[in-house]
Amino acid sequence: MTSFLFVTDLDNTLVGDDKALVELNDRLQKHRQEYGTKIVYATGRSPLLYRELQVEKNLLEPDALVLSVGTEIYLDGKDTPDARWSEVLSPGWDRDLILSITEKYPELVLQPESEQRPFKVSFFLEQAVAPGVLSQLELELQKYNLNKKLIYSSGIDLDIVPLSSDKGQAMQFLRHQWKFAAEQTVVCGDSGNDIALFAVGNERGIVVGNARPELLQWYKDYPADHRYLARDFCAGGILEGLKYFGFLE
Ligand code: GLC
Ligand code: MG
Numbered sequence: 001m002t003s004f005l006f007v008t009d010l011d012n013t014l015v016g017d018d019k020a021l022v023e024l025n026d027r028l029q030k031h032r033q034e035y036g037t038k039i040v041y042a043t044g045r046s047p048l049l050y051r052e053l054q055v056e057k058n059l060l061e062p063d064a065l066v067l068s069v070g071t072e073i074y075l076d077g078k079d080t081p082d083a084r085w086s087e088v089l090s091p092g093w094d095r096d097l098i099l100s101i102t103e104k105y106p107e108l109v110l111q112p113e114s115e116q117r118p119f120k121v122s123f124f125l126e127q128a129v130a131p132g133v134l135s136q137l138e139l140e141l142q143k144y145n146l147n148k149k150l151i152y153s154s155g156i157d158l159d160i161v162p163l164s165s166d167k168g169q170a171m172q173f174l175r176h177q178w179k180f181a182a183e184q185t186v187v188c189g190d191s192g193n194d195i196a197l198f199a200v201g202n203e204r205g206i207v208v209g210n211a212r213p214e215l216l217q218w219y220k221d222y223p224a225d226h227r228y229l230a231r232d233f234c235a236g237g238i239l240e241g242l243k244y245f246g247f248l249e
Contacts, residue, residue, distance in 0.1 A: 016234035042066035070170035071119035092147030127155035153192035168200030206241030
């Protein structure tokens with residue numbers, strides 16, 4: 001056994017099956033102590049909502065945190081985001097201009113204030129009207145030549161973030177910093193904002209058995225040996241995948 005970089009989404013991926021989570025935590029904790037494996041959470045949640053979940057589910061303290069859909073990276077338990085990463089995201093990012101455009105769409109309902117972040121604007125958007133609204137919005141934003149990317153997840157959440165930002169690019173920033181090969185890195189997820197984790201490179205990927213249709217569709221469209229669709233749900237699916245790839249016995 002050797003060290004690996006473990007990167008996981010939280011809601012409905014790491015979290016969702018309390019019993020399996022206890023076992024996975026135990027295995028990961030021991031692996032970290034014995035081999036220097038690193039644990040990273042990559043979530044859409046803001047710092048506030050992340051802390052709530054961490055306390056509620058008694059999550060292990062990670063080695064780094066990727067919050068707000070990859071727009072904030074926190075290293076070594078610090079409570080300010082890594083400035084080098086913010087510098088990558090800033091050029092051409094214009095939050096106020098984005099808001100002045102999205103204002104015109106009644107279907108876009110702003111998420112709570114805590115989820116509006118320096119490099120992330122988030123809305124609720126009903127699934128039924130999403131395809132039409134998203135293509136119209138995409139066209140309109142293009143006119144302004146803005147640095148932006150739309151990420152739609154779980155049939156309800158719309159995040160607008162800088163082009164150079166998503167969970168996948170944030171994960172690779174950490175992977176390079178810690179010098180883990182793609183083969184020694186594994187990413188886990190269940191929904192739309194996790195696609196970037198799987199799509200960015202050749203890292204090993206575990207799609208949990210309860211994955212949402214948008215991720216399952218993507219998984220079918222882009223088959224690859226380094227990605228695994230688990231049968232089990234949430235932490236159970238992660239354990240299954242880690243054994244499949246030989247990261248755990
Ligand atoms: C989390 C965040 C929310 C975001 C969603 C999808 O639920 O709180 O702001 O839209 O993840 O990324
Ligand atoms: Mg999720």
